[in-house]
Amino acid sequence: MIMSRIEAPSDEKTGNLLDRLRAGLPSEAVLTDPDVTASYANDMASFCEAGVPAVVVLPRTVEQVQHVMRTATELRVPVVPQGARTGLSGGANASEGCVVLSLTKMDRILEINPVDRIAVVEPGVVNATLSRAVNEHGLYYPPDPSSWEMCTIGGNIGTASGGLCCVKYGVTAEYVLGLDVVLADGRLMSTGRRTAKGVAGYDLTRLFVGSEGSLGIVVRAVLGLRPQPPQQLVLAAEFPSASAACDAVCRIMEGGHVPSLLELMDRTTVKAVNDLAHMGLPETTESLLLAAFDTPDPAADLAAVGALCEAAGASQVVPADDAAESELLLQARRLSLTALEAVKGTTMIDDVCVPRSKLAELLEGVDRIAEKYDLTIGVCAHAGDGNTHPTVCFDAADPDESRRARESFDEIMALGLELGGTITGEHGVGILKKEWLAREIGPVGLEMQRAVKAVFDPLGILNPGKLF
Amino acid sequence: MIMSRIEAPSDEKTGNLLDRLRAGLPSEAVLTDPDVTASYANDMASFCEAGVPAVVVLPRTVEQVQHVMRTATELRVPVVPQGARTGLSGGANASEGCVVLSLTKMDRILEINPVDRIAVVEPGVVNATLSRAVNEHGLYYPPDPSSWEMCTIGGNIGTASGGLCCVKYGVTAEYVLGLDVVLADGRLMSTGRRTAKGVAGYDLTRLFVGSEGSLGIVVRAVLGLRPQPPQQLVLAAEFPSASAACDAVCRIMEGGHVPSLLELMDRTTVKAVNDLAHMGLPETTESLLLAAFDTPDPAADLAAVGALCEAAGASQVVPADDAAESELLLQARRLSLTALEAVKGTTMIDDVCVPRSKLAELLEGVDRIAEKYDLTIGVCAHAGDGNTHPTVCFDAADPDESRRARESFDEIMALGLELGGTITGEHGVGILKKEWLAREIGPVGLEMQRAVKAVFDPLGILNPGKLF
Numbered sequence: 001m002i003m004s005r006i007e008a009p010s011d012e013k014t015g016n017l018l019d020r021l022r023a024g025l026p027s028e029a030v031l032t033d034p035d036v037t038a039s040y041a042n043d044m045a046s047f048c049e050a051g052v053p054a055v056v057v058l059p060r061t062v063e064q065v066q067h068v069m070r071t072a073t074e075l076r077v078p079v080v081p082q083g084a085r086t087g088l089s090g091g092a093n094a095s096e097g098c099v100v101l102s103l104t105k106m107d108r109i110l111e112i113n114p115v116d117r118i119a120v121v122e123p124g125v126v127n128a129t130l131s132r133a134v135n136e137h138g139l140y141y142p143p144d145p146s147s148w149e150m151c152t153i154g155g156n157i158g159t160a161s162g163g164l165c166c167v168k169y170g171v172t173a174e175y176v177l178g179l180d181v182v183l184a185d186g187r188l189m190s191t192g193r194r195t196a197k198g199v200a201g202y203d204l205t206r207l208f209v210g211s212e213g214s215l216g217i218v219v220r221a222v223l224g225l226r227p228q229p230p231q232q233l234v235l236a237a238e239f240p241s242a243s244a245a246c247d248a249v250c251r252i253m254e255g256g257h258v259p260s261l262l263e264l265m266d267r268t269t270v271k272a273v274n275d276l277a278h279m280g281l282p283e284t285t286e287s288l289l290l291a292a293f294d295t296p297d298p299a300a301d302l303a304a305v306g307a308l309c310e311a312a313g314a315s316q317v318v319p320a321d322d323a324a325e326s327e328l329l330l331q332a333r334r335l336s337l338t339a340l341e342a343v344k345g346t347t348m349i350d351d352v353c354v355p356r357s358k359l360a361e362l363l364e365g366v367d368r369i370a371e372k373y374d375l376t377i378g379v380c381a382h383a384g385d386g387n388t389h390p391t392v393c394f395d396a397a398d399p400d401e402s403r404r405a406r407e408s409f410d411e412i413m414a415l416g417l418e419l420g421g422t423i424t425g426e427h428g429v430g431i432l433k434k435e436w437l438a439r440e441i442g443p444v445g446l447e448m449q450r451a452v453k454a455v456f457d458p459l460g461i462l463n464p465g466k467l468f
Numbered sequence: 469m470i471m472s473r474i475e476a477p478s479d480e481k482t483g484n485l486l487d488r489l490r491a492g493l494p495s496e497a498v499l500t501d502p503d504v505t506a507s508y509a510n511d512m513a514s515f516c517e518a519g520v521p522a523v524v525v526l527p528r529t530v531e532q533v534q535h536v537m538r539t540a541t542e543l544r545v546p547v548v549p550q551g552a553r554t555g556l557s558g559g560a561n562a563s564e565g566c567v568v569l570s571l572t573k574m575d576r577i578l579e580i581n582p583v584d585r586i587a588v589v590e591p592g593v594v595n596a597t598l599s600r601a602v603n604e605h606g607l608y609y610p611p612d613p614s615s616w617e618m619c620t621i622g623g624n625i626g627t628a629s630g631g632l633c634c635v636k637y638g639v640t641a642e643y644v645l646g647l648d649v650v651l652a653d654g655r656l657m658s659t660g661r662r663t664a665k666g667v668a669g670y671d672l673t674r675l676f677v678g679s680e681g682s683l684g685i686v687v688r689a690v691l692g693l694r695p696q697p698p699q700q701l702v703l704a705a706e707f708p709s710a711s712a713a714c715d716a717v718c719r720i721m722e723g724g725h726v727p728s729l730l731e732l733m734d735r736t737t738v739k740a741v742n743d744l745a746h747m748g749l750p751e752t753t754e755s756l757l758l759a760a761f762d763t764p765d766p767a768a769d770l771a772a773v774g775a776l777c778e779a780a781g782a783s784q785v786v787p788a789d790d791a792a793e794s795e796l797l798l799q800a801r802r803l804s805l806t807a808l809e810a811v812k813g814t815t816m817i818d819d820v821c822v823p824r825s826k827l828a829e830l831l832e833g834v835d836r837i838a839e840k841y842d843l844t845i846g847v848c849a850h851a852g853d854g855n856t857h858p859t860v861c862f863d864a865a866d867p868d869e870s871r872r873a874r875e876s877f878d879e880i881m882a883l884g885l886e887l888g889g890t891i892t893g894e895h896g897v898g899i900l901k902k903e904w905l906a907r908e909i910g911p912v913g914l915e916m917q918r919a920v921k922a923v924f925d926p927l928g929i930l931n932p933g934k935l936f
Contacts, residue, residue: 113823113825114722115721115722116823138724160667162665166664171665171667174638189913189916190909191909191913193889194823195853195855195890195893196634196821196854197630197634197639197890197894198821199627199639199892199894199895200897200901200905200908201913202675202917203641203674203677204916204917204920206671206675207672207675210667210670210671227724227725227726228724250583253582253584253585254583257695258694295764296764353661353663353664355583355584355586355662356584356664357581384664385663385664386584386664386665387663420662421661422661422668424667424668426665428667429667429669433668440668441659441668442657444657445657445659445669448657448923452670452675452920455919455920456916
């Protein structure tokens with residue numbers, strides 16, 4: 001992690017802030033020990049500045065969150081909302097002298113309703129906890145970011161997180177029906193609904209999803225659920241080139257198939273996973289494609305997709321025999337980022353998403369960029385969505401390599417935009433990509449986004465320095 | 469239609485407006501004949517005021533729309549965007565002296581891409597035209613409002629339209645990936661993306677969907693598509709009571725089934741359809757439920773659902789033998805609103821959506837309200853979504869009956885809110901329900917919505933008097 005500091009507030013101001021916060025929070029909910037507060041400074045992004053928080057608060061009720069925001073508004077103190085800090089764009093990094101507002105203690109599942117197919121949750125519920133709880137009712141909460149065992153629903157809402165499931169089931173945004181939000185001034189606002197449909201007024205729910213804590217504090221969410229699908233079955237296909245694998249992806253999607261995941265790992269990623277976990281993946285292939293179906297007859301679907309892979313030039317197609325074998329292949333995919341991090345100690349994980357018809361061009365471009373900067377860049381991708389994670393491996397102790405890493409990272413984003421894509425498919429803008437947001441959305445879009453921000457946060461105290 | 473007029477602009481102001489508009493539009497795109505412009509005054513809602521437009525413009529290009537908006541901003545003239553005016557809330561009604569901006573001539577399908585599963589369209593494309601065009605590529609654009617043979621994609625985006633498909637495929641909002649929007653001052657803004665995923669900045673795309681033309685003019689949309697599912701097969705089940713039918717709906721959804729439609733028609737609606745079209749539907753039942761599946765084995769799914777209907781007390785369960793029989797049943801459902809309109813000459817169509825677990829309570833309440841006001845209220849419903857259309861049948865020439873119709877209509881909305889529902893599942897707020905919006909979203913929500921409106925439309929010229 002590379003940190004830089006912003007101007008610190010005075011001791012007097014901080015003392016006043018702490019007194020005011022303690023007036024409405026139990027003492028154990030206000031953390032000021034510098035060793036402890038420092039541990040809340042960063043999320044999991046590299047190259048993102050972070051300040052030292054003045055205080056970390058851990059409210060357990062909506063009223064306590066309202067108290068925190070009223071206090072922050074009165075004293076004009078920045079507030080940085082945090083979930084599990086598994087984000088990859090610095091969106092949850094502390095700013096100097098801020099109040100870190102950790103929602104992790106608001107972790108109750110308030111309701112699971114199988115008839116209405118909804119769950120009502122507090123923001124600190126861990127994704128995996130919710131997933132398992134709804135499974136017990138025969139229900140399914142699809143969004144499954146790689147960090148799903150740690151990350152919180154509030155954080156998922158903040159970044160509109162994706163995951164492996166998106167190619168069939170979409171991202172977090174599709175599952176957020178309604179929100180209770182504490183505004184910057186402490187007032188409580190409800191958006192959306194708990195019904196299947198609803199169009200009363202502007203869709204402020206979706207405005208908050210993906211807003212990275214910059215518009216208000218989500219304190220309660222109504223989430224849509226689906227019936228639990230059958231266990232998925234996975235197929236692995238080896239390709240002699242990235243472009244052949246991408247061709248297979250296009251044939252599968254054009255053929256009308258609806259895989260429950262369609263993931264790609266390049267040779268670097270495969271080798272990294274083998275090195276880390278000795279999984280015996282085939283290192284001789286350039287591109288490994290994983291496809292899965294959770295349909296009534298997944299074997300039939302895998303056979304059809306396997307044939308398309310062969311037609312696109314796959315050297316080998318291996319359908320998993322059962323759920324256990326399938327789970328092993330998924331584990332390999334889920335380990336990709338961790339494995340790539342082990343290559344050189346540090347990574348920068350890009351998140352460029354392009355129209356899937358442009359996937360091959362993007363991957364070829366990433367290869368060129370890796371060569372140009374003399375770097376190892378492993379690519380794993382939610383190929384079915386065109387959402388790639390080119391992961392730059394570098395030694396943070398080597399200034400020149402670090403510089404090249406940063407430059408190659410940016411060049412990949414530029415390429416993504418050139419191909420009609422976006423700088424971020426699911427990780428968010430945070431600090432890491434804020435200079436790139438303007439390039440993607442243009443000056444008019446940026447002006448309107450800033451104006452919307454000012455409506456909800458006129459004093460600019462909510463997660464300042466992020467997004468814009 | 470019941471109309472009232474707002475203050476008219478001066479002749480001089482109108483003359484100036486026409487001159488300025490003609491400077492950037494071909495002559496055939498500027499309509500001023502009072503008989504013609506009057507025909508653009510209303511959408512299909514009852515009880516909604518409408519003024520006489522000063523002019524109707526029919527631009528064919530983005531630049532022409534920009535010219536219209538620049539002119540309107542300079543002269544502070546209200547602009548009312550319109551599609552096919554099939555709306556049911558008065559959202560497209562003219563205000564006195566306004567520019568009616570009809571997007572119906574911008575009706576090109578610009579792209580259909582089977583690999584990326586997107587279509588790029590202008591706003592005036594008719595829903596059915598798009599549906600058929602994508603079908604030819606093996607693709608499917610699900611949103612299917614009742615007016616799908618007439619209504620435009622721009623209008624669908626404006627109201628976030630639903631339809632019969634929503635229980636499985638969701639509403640229009642789920643399919644809008646990106647927009648080009650002409651702002652009130654004539655500037656062009658792009659939102660969203662043409663990729664499967666993307667989280668760069670606030671989701672302004674979704675903010676515009678359902679905004680009823682009050683934030684900007686949609687001039688181009690990137691729409692997500694799905695592969696075409698198998699032909700659906702429909703089952704009809706007769707129930708001795710509304711509550712038994714609602715119980716079946718709950719059992720079906722709780723059982724994890726995913727019907728492609730799940731519709732309810734009450735006895736009044738069934739009789740009205742028979743009277744209009746002699747379809748031979750069973751008039752002796754209190755509630756007719758239609759369920760459909762477009763799965764690989766729809767007959768098996770219908771058998772399972774049929775058994776649940778019987779367990780809930782269905783007196784008869786009749787699966788359609790084939791696609792033709794299925795289509796006939798759907799036709800009956802699609803004729804419902806037209807048939808109910810024929811009962812007394814005029815209708816007010818409510819659009820209350822409740823959590824589906826509350827559907828029985830809502831229907832019982834509607835019965836009570838019909839009795840209290842001595843009115844015929846037929847109910848058809850997207851039962852699987854809890855989205856009901858209680859349709860008040862009345863004689864508009866009878867002032868007392870008209871008054872009772874309006875009061876009963878409001879009482880149904882109050883009941884919907886009481887049951888945790890929304891005043892509008894898919895028709896929008898428009899003029900008809902604007903007093904109710906505040907009751908649903910509360911004062912804080914209303915304040916923030918108005919502030920968002922002011923960001924995009926600081927002069928208040930975009931579809932004034934709607935929504936708020």
